[in-house]
Amino acid sequence: MSSRFLKPTLRIYWAKELRSLLRDRNIVVYGLLLPLFLYPLLLFALSEVRALTAGMRERMEPAIAVADLPELETRLHEVVPPPRTFPLTGGAGEALASGVADLVIARSHGNGRLIVSHDSSSGPSRIALERFAPVIEKWRRQAESTALARATGWVERHEPTFVDTSEKTDSTRILLATLLPLILIVMCTFGATWPAIELTAGERERSTAETTFLLPLTRQDVALGKTLAVTSAAFVTLCVHLFAMLIAAGPLIAQVRGGTASIPSLAWQSLPLVLCFGLLLSLVFGTLFMLAGSYAKTFREAQAFVTPLQLLMMLPAILTLLPSATLDATTAWIPIFNAGLAFRAALLGDIDVQATATTLLSLSLCALLCFRTTVRRLSDTSFALGFADSDGIREKWS
């Protein structure tokens, strides 16, 4: 295989395909420029919405009806900004339903518990609960402790402490490591889609397929060149997104969450590994989409074939967001899903050698399979001359 890669004609062809892809305005704008603008724009919108709602939240003055608990009332007034409290008259349900109160605190006479009522269908009521429930809990515990100390002299000293042992308590890093795999995989599929369609159905639509196959290259070389060009384009997209995210994410998350911005302290040493996974993924997506596109006669038809496939590829990536998804001996065998998990592990720097190796193996096998099938399909006469009857495929699909 390696000798084939060195063949000068193949290199020339690959370079030509790549150049023409990079001159396509759609590919440049959507593969390269968009990521640089997209994340700032998205997070800008997000941070503005948050600022707006924060402003509204601060202006809210929750009304709390408190039934005969003066100490709690005092405690509630210590919160900044303080709520408006008033004694409860009538039932909690009425007070909430009429909108007089956002929160009703009363003591049950049966079991001696505190009953906090709110109405989750009202925004202010939910916000009031969110803001004051911890205050109420804390007040109750302290009141109990005081009562206990008064009665028995037993002073409760210990408060449980929570120690975060993670080396860097950089929450940006965690958020980024969780989101980045999904974004990279999704964007990689986007990066592969246009070029893959362009070099299969697009070429047929522009009637340049025959010209291409008249070049002094073997069919396999042409197929190889196309595959490599699409893979490179997808990989470049992935790298641009990675770069854009790493640059933009730190400041932007800081904008949203407050605090100082820094370039997130991801595990840089695992970057080669990330790029390696990315390359394999690009190969898988590029070849798969080309395979689908090669059955289509027109650009639009190719889109109709590739889009469902693209969504299908995104699904495992979305599943990596589940908190229970971790890279282990089993999940490392599921292609794409494993890549997402391995991305995350690599970015956080906890690399399990065995699982990583399994992931690499499984992805490589998958890529090889796709690659072989696609090269075979693209070397086929039916693709070259456009005799492939996509109607047959369509009928099979429907």
Added chain:
Amino acid sequence: MSDEFPDSTLRTIGAGSEIDAGKRPHSIDGLESYAVMSIGLTKIFRRGERDEGLVAVRDVSFACSKGEVFGLLGPNGAGKTTTLRMLSTVLRPTIGTARVAGSDVRRAPQHVRASIGFLSGNTRLYPRLSVRETLEFFGRLHGFEGSELDGRVAHVIDALDMHEFADRRLERLSTGMAQKANIGRTLLHDPPVLVLDEPTSGLDVLGAAAMIDFVAEMRQRGKTVIFSTHVLTEAERLCDRIGILNNGRLHAVGSLDELRIRTGKEFLDQIFLSLVREDDASGGSDR
């Protein structure tokens, strides 16, 4: 937005004053024998607010009488399509106007559209409708209903021999069949004027021959046909009169014999070349 388009430039040309906006204009003495009359048609495409614009057609004036076949000849980019689009009211002239079948293209574009059949490479048909549905749709837009509509559709299908594929969707028809359906669409409302923009381009020999037969038949039926082409033999065979368009200007109008006399050349291709070269030599390009 309105189709009516009062414009002071009209008055300077002197064509607009007699025409009542919105109504079918009454005929002007001596003009009713003309089916199509173009008066100083000019089209300038402007890109933006400050763009000086690109003059696609400049001051094109000609007239053709009823039952005449008029050919517009010119190289690619000469302004043939733009001129025909203005005549068929797809484009609004920047300056000048035209009367088609007795109506003004500026004042009464709907009347013009109702009385022409326009066919060009850009007027294709909806691929997901069948031939019959297509004809019915266009028939309805022309105001036919009920039995009259059915009768006309049946007649057109009959006349163009489309029974075999009348209920098939257009996307499943061959180019020739689709072209027939398209011709059927232009004939459905029996327009007195046909405007054909390069009707034979993209057709094979048989299709082109059928198209030419069609134009000849239309002439026999007394229709006025304006068509553009860059195929000189077609023009030579069909046209009563020919207009030669280059760089957006109309250089010569006349019957083949008149043009022969003017240029002193025998064949149309020589006539054409000599006129076009004359224009290029005089620096006729305005762009």
Added chain:
Amino acid sequence: MSWFTRLRVLVVKELRDLARDRKVFYAAILLPALIFPILLALTGKLTPEGPTTGIGLRIGLIGHGPEVDEIIRESPWANWATGADDDRIRSGELDAALIADYSGKRLTNFRVLYDKSSPLSELAARELRGVIERVRDRSRRNALDATGIDASSLPPRGVQYHDLANYVRTDPPTSPQFLPSMIMLMMLAAAAFAAIDLFPGERERGTLETLLVQPIRAEEALLGKYVAVFLVGYVAVIANIGGIAVASTFEASPLEIPLDASTIAGAILLTLPASALVAAILVRVAARAKTVREAQHYLLPLTLLNMVPALLAAAPEMQFDAFTACLPMAGPALALRELALGSFDPLAIAMMVVTTMLYCALVLQGALKYLANEEALLGDGDSDGKAARVIAVALFAILATFVVGPLLREAPTVVSILVPLVVFTALPAIVAGKSVGLGFDLRVFGRRTRGRSWIVAILTGIGLALVVSGVAALQRHLLAPPASFDEAGRNLIVSIPSLPVALLTLAIVPAIAEELLYRRFVLHGLRTELDRPRAILASAALFALHHLSVFRMIPSFVAGIVLGRLVLRTHRFWLAPVAHATSNAIMILLAHSASPLAGGSIARTFGDERLAVWRLLLGIVILVVTPWILERRQVWPLGRTAAIPDRT
């Protein structure tokens, strides 16, 4: 034939045409109807129902005593292991560790070690906290009960939370927040298919011109297509709501809302105006596109834009009232949310319907205007993209400033203000100037500036300061910024102790840099393709965006209009920076602690919210009267009498 008959013929044809495209069927019916049932079925299967039934969390344990035993009893979800240290948690061997310190038999402290970077570890810590608190509560209570004190004189035993909303099945209800935006998204996707098929699709298939040579009006053709697009989108909405209704009957449905017939009917009715608006926007956008591919590319920004109102509608702080009902797209989403939550405000709903239909009509009118331009309709009119280039450069400047801002937060204030201004605002404006035909000559729009013009500029600056402060104060009634925003503004001025430096960095340099970009580069570029009012409005909108905050947008938009007008009417660029700097300088002089004016009666008047309207009016008077008095209608004519051609 009446126009209505023609419209019906058109709509029937468009719908028949669309209905035969299988993709439209998928997008309008199949996908919206199935997405919720499938999604809910999937998420119901995939999300573990709390740690009790799901995965066993591995917890390391050090220390032994009765409390620990109790905790172990209370945590059936945990796999306990003895011994723990930081490394074992960091390596993921343990999810968390519980360390109980005993002195003798007495518990002195609980410590929980966990790793915040691991979601599982965080979950374990959260669970442990709950268990520990429960155990402590119980022991405390037992001790109290043992004292024999009357229970009624003791603090409450515990806290019970009651949610009195009538619809709630489980807590907390999130679906009313995200469902409206999901419905809108489905609607957008389906209607987009139709819009793309009927505009650029027809253009590509060459059928648009066929339609235009028929005896119908352009607005009839447009309306026919619009109605078809709207109907397809609305069918998708109905299918989507049907799907949600089906999904809500699922056993493990996370939907908290029981959907009865009246809610479903209400939802279908309430989505009508929004669907009409979305269809209008799509028609407007799709009509621009020459090819299907181009139209598809417009979809992504549209979808992203749609996210902003969706986010707003999801915020519990947003209430549905007569004001918020008027916000485009957010109003309908809020109305739908309130419907799901079971409340009903007829006035707000009426406002929502009226305003949404109004926006819809405006957008459609815009589409009609665009289509009246037949070159645009046929896809012949091609702009050379100067306006697009200018907007791209401005967006770059805005986003770069936004991204770099937090990175410079640690730097001295002067640096953090000047770097974005010089590097990302002034520099792009000058460098990219060549691409729109501006040289390095900074006098563009430049006639020689005379002494009198400077007075105009300074008076404009004073008027501007009054108007902007008035607008900002009035805005606070509608959009209240959070306290942190006001504080940041005050800190900015305070952080530069020297008044001259403050004037330089906050007034003079920003004025020059921003004016170079927006009043020279952007305005000039936009003028090549837009008429004067549009160019001014567009440049002012970008200028407003540059201020990177919702709360500054409206005042800076107004400022952008005033300054843009000044430049285009006087044809003198340098008046704008002077006016801008004057306006900024006034604000700084009134607020800066080293300034003699600060704290005086003028400053108090300026800051007084009650006088906002008067300031605004005074400012407007100054802006209107200044040029009239000084130049006797020569420099800045109020009418369009002196139509001096712009220098190009």
